[in-house]
Amino acid sequence: MLSSDDKKKYMQLAMDQAKIAEQQGEVPIGAVIVDPDGKVIGTGYNRRELDEDSTQHAEMIAIKEACKNLGMWRLIDCSLFVTLEPCPMCAGAIINSRIKDVYFGALDPKAGACGSVVDLFTVDKFNHHPRAIRGLYRDQCAQMLKDFFRGIREKQKAAKEAKKQAENN
Numbered sequence: 001m002l003s004s005d006d007k008k009k010y011m012q013l014a015m016d017q018a019k020i021a022e023q024q025g026e027v028p029i030g031a032v033i034v035d036p037d038g039k040v041i042g043t044g045y046n047r048r049e050l051d052e053d054s055t056q057h058a059e060m061i062a063i064k065e066a067c068k069n070l071g072m073w074r075l076i077d078c079s080l081f082v083t084l085e086p087c088p089m090c091a092g093a094i095i096n097s098r099i100k101d102v103y104f105g106a107l108d109p110k111a112g113a114c115g116s117v118v119d120l121f122t123v124d125k126f127n128h129h130p131r132a133i134r135g136l137y138r139d140q141c142a143q144m145l146k147d148f149f150r151g152i153r154e155k156q157k158a159a160k161e162a163k164k165q166a167e168n169n
């Protein structure tokens, strides 16, 4: 059993992963997978732009690493910590890998598949139902995303103004 301090620690690790993504110009989303003993067996951060690959989400990368580390596709009794509510692809991969608990920070009203747009974890007919625990460091995780997108908008604005000025000269 993970203590509440443990859970905070793992979400902080996921946030550290998100920061690595941000440093590389990626949308800051990070994920960490821990085994039942609390050992970190997989980490990942969003690499969609870096790899030019729509499947390179933080959770997918963490799941692949965890499977490699354990030498099996089943991640039974493992927990996943991710800074943003998983999308349908990642929620599907979480179900397929039999992860037990999913802790996520920010909600994703546009693509969240753990309650925001759909709730894949509670679909009766699927044969595995991960437990979604939402809200751990929600504000901090959401703030990271907000800051990132604000930074992009500011850069775009600055580029536009620089262009305008160059045209006027």
Ligand SMILES: [Zn+2]
Residues within 6 Å of the ligand: 057, 058, 059, 086, 087, 088, 089, 090, 091
């Ligand atoms: Zn995803």
